Amino acid sequence: MGPLMTSENIQKTIINKDYYNHFNALITALTTFGPFSTDKKSPPLQASQKMDTPTWVSYAAAWIATLALVLLSRRLRRRKLKLPPGPKPWPIIGNLNLIGPLPHRSIHDLSQEYGPIMHLKFGSCPVVVGSSVEMAKVILKTHDVTFASRPKTAAGKYTTYNYSDITWSPYGSYWRQARKMCLMELFSAKRLDSYEYIRKEEMNALLKGLYKSSETPVNLKDHLSTVSLNVISRMVLGKKYTDETENSIVSPEEFKKMLDELFLLSGVLNIGDSIPWIDFLDLQGYIKRMKALSKKFDRFLEHVLDEHNERRKGVKDYVAKDMVDVLLQLAEDPNLEVKLERHGVKAFTQDLIAGGTESSAVTVEWAISELLKKPEIFDKATEELDRVIGRERWVEEKDIVNLPFVDAIAKETMRLHPVAPMLVPRFSREDIQIAGYDIPKDTRVLVNVWTIGRDPTLWDSPNEFCPDRFIGKAIDVKGHDFELLPFGSGRRMCPGYSLGLKVIQSSLANLLHGFTWKLPPNMKKEDLNMEEIFGLSTPKKFPLVAVAEPRLPAHLYSL
Numbered sequence: 001m002g003p004l005m006t007s008e009n010i011q012k013t014i015i016n017k018d019y020y021n022h023f024n025a026l027i028t029a030l031t032t033f034g035p036f037s038t039d040k041k042s043p044p045l046q047a048s049q050k051m052d053t054p055t056w057v058s059y060a061a062a063w064i065a066t067l068a069l070v071l072l073s074r075r076l077r078r079r080k081l082k083l084p085p086g087p088k089p090w091p092i093i094g095n096l097n098l099i100g101p102l103p104h105r106s107i108h109d110l111s112q113e114y115g116p117i118m119h120l121k122f123g124s125c126p127v128v129v130g131s132s133v134e135m136a137k138v139i140l141k142t143h144d145v146t147f148a149s150r151p152k153t154a155a156g157k158y159t160t161y162n163y164s165d166i167t168w169s170p171y172g173s174y175w176r177q178a179r180k181m182c183l184m185e186l187f188s189a190k191r192l193d194s195y196e197y198i199r200k201e202e203m204n205a206l207l208k209g210l211y212k213s214s215e216t217p218v219n220l221k222d223h224l225s226t227v228s229l230n231v232i233s234r235m236v237l238g239k240k241y242t243d244e245t246e247n248s249i250v251s252p253e254e255f256k257k258m259l260d261e262l263f264l265l266s267g268v269l270n271i272g273d274s275i276p277w278i279d280f281l282d283l284q285g286y287i288k289r290m291k292a293l294s295k296k297f298d299r300f301l302e303h304v305l306d307e308h309n310e311r312r313k314g315v316k317d318y319v320a321k322d323m324v325d326v327l328l329q330l331a332e333d334p335n336l337e338v339k340l341e342r343h344g345v346k347a348f349t350q351d352l353i354a355g356g357t358e359s360s361a362v363t364v365e366w367a368i369s370e371l372l373k374k375p376e377i378f379d380k381a382t383e384e385l386d387r388v389i390g391r392e393r394w395v396e397e398k399d400i401v402n403l404p405f406v407d408a409i410a411k412e413t414m415r416l417h418p419v420a421p422m423l424v425p426r427f428s429r430e431d432i433q434i435a436g437y438d439i440p441k442d443t444r445v446l447v448n449v450w451t452i453g454r455d456p457t458l459w460d461s462p463n464e465f466c467p468d469r470f471i472g473k474a475i476d477v478k479g480h481d482f483e484l485l486p487f488g489s490g491r492r493m494c495p496g497y498s499l500g501l502k503v504i505q506s507s508l509a510n511l512l513h514g515f516t517w518k519l520p521p522n523m524k525k526e527d528l529n530m531e532e533i534f535g536l537s538t539p540k541k542f543p544l545v546a547v548a549e550p551r552l553p554a555h556l557y558s559l
């Protein structure tokens, strides 16, 4: 028998050999010695004892035997499993003592010691980490279906209507149906194309806004997340619900804070997820924050759904105008395999807004920060833009295929700063063996794409920002090339990747085309802080503040 023991096999082995012997020994011991002995030489029993003895004996024997069986089966299982290498866990906390405030970096350091497949314990929860192209392929491709579930975390429970969204729902028919909706309805090429005018209008608003504040230092991510929030709000909700002028239910600033909080809370290491019996203590205060946040989102989403239902009411053959309309129509579809309830529509809507807003803004902020550290790359990019686009117009989405260097900057940024450095945790659905090691059912599985992006066997000078490395190489980010997986791969891969890419590439291209970027006066490139914060996305710890000087003719900015 190989090192992997399925629960069934273990059971059989125990019953066949060890358990049988131990059980017999136990019964023999219990019935031979002590107060329950039925030895013929013992004094005769009283009438009442005669009645009680067989019950006592059998209960006690059964209890002890069951306990022995459980302990034995655990021991046997532990002894037989060949787990991947990893640091020895402490009781209760497991290896949590080794995980710092930037878990992907701590786990990266550990993988340098223990190898590309590693076993850790977060409290009592087993965690397996894959940190090489081979392991990413095995986890996300070869055994994708085994690892296609998600662990149940407090974030999924409290912030996504008890796992009713796409990201945190466990593998099963509900999640499969959600993915089908994404593929067929929400992110089909036709639907994405139909919203191109929205992306264009919002891009123009960004460029105009930056022009207005040109020559003064601006917080770039603020501008970028406004664009992506507006784009996604108009595509998903039909309008900018956060627009101050529209009597909005929540201000844009407040809404962006809610999204930042959602991303942070979805990615944090909540101790209660690893040590369930202290969950109720909420030692880090995260659960309190999750509950407060979900109340705020619910108020907003209720308002959105009410407005949409009002608009649809009584209109025959209503044509969906945005993604919420599509979801509400699907919720009424009697042929749906699994009913989509109102809370499911709210959870999906929240997923789309969150997924679509933060990630692209974070990526573009990192890109401009890296370029400010290496100004010579600006020159190469603007040379390409001037040559391909010219100075009399802005970049459009269809131009991107002709801008390989800008595309290379986007890829290089996602290599060094993947938004989700360990993707979103997966969860094994059954016992499996990979690379000669046993991965038991219910193990959390992480793929450290941050480590893969810095693997010196794959990349020359891996810590250096060098977009040229992608020129002439057929590496893309769409989940086929395992050395570069910013959107993941396989069944759980990001369903919004084509939208995300469009927003990243066109905002980056236009920011570089329309402006010369400088650091604020008195700041040197060496002073630019490149630290990060860990959450479900990994933004800069200190937001980039930079100065944008227009580089195109003035009339182009009156958009």
Ligand code: HEM
Pocket: 166, 167, 168, 179, 351, 352, 353, 355, 356, 357, 359, 360, 363, 419, 420, 423, 424, 425, 486, 487, 488, 489, 491, 492, 493, 494, 495, 496, 497, 499, 500, 501, 504
């Ligand atoms: C820069 C842009 C984006 C990046 C880098 C990104 C990255 C990711 C990653 C790494 C995952 C996890 C993949 C895995 O577990 O293997 C993911 C999942 C997901 N993303 Fe994105 N994403 C982006 C944009 C978007 C957009 C625009 C949307 C929707 C509007 C979106 C919605 C989702 C959803 C719903 C999931 C969960 C999928 C599932 O569990 O089945 N993302 N994304």
